[in-house]
Amino acid sequence: MSNHQRLDDGMRRRIEGRLEAGQSQVQICREFNLTPSVVCNLWKQFQDTGSIKRKPGQGRPRATSATEDRYLSIIAKRNRGATASQLSRDLYAATGTRVSRVTVSKRLHETGLFARRLAVCVPLTSTNRRVRLAWCREHRDWSMDQWATVLFTDESRFSLNTDSRRTFIWREPGTRDLPPMSAKSTIMAEGV
16 A cells, blocks of 8 residues: 555554654564655655645635536526537626536536436327327337338438537436426426
């Protein structure tokens, strides 16, 4: 175990106790199966600060605050058809925080919203169901030659352009067939 970041708090406390007791760094390395640099860095940290607690994570700070993340989620739910670029511009206009469309997508993914294709469904009425069932019963005994003359035009979608022009909306997983929420019900669900 030679990586400084893998040391859990319990092991750090045991090493700290050994260092305070005056045990040599070489003995500690052997006992805990650590490289000398790890124990040396812990000893330096102990001498400087008096403890070897793990330092807070270092890295790039988040571009958005928790409030801005909530704002992104709310405006995405109000305008489910908005693109990530549009949401980025809305956030900049409202808060002055400039973020990329990728950051917007990541923040919405954290809140459970994903860009998915809009499911266009025609609601079937009882009349539609009766007519479809009658059609199925009428054609269930057709032969293969009769079915060979039928052309189903709604099976596949073809596009000659590179842009498919499909509409995407922001929605939670498992809500494909649910009716879209209105802006008012979205606001009430968010508690705003």
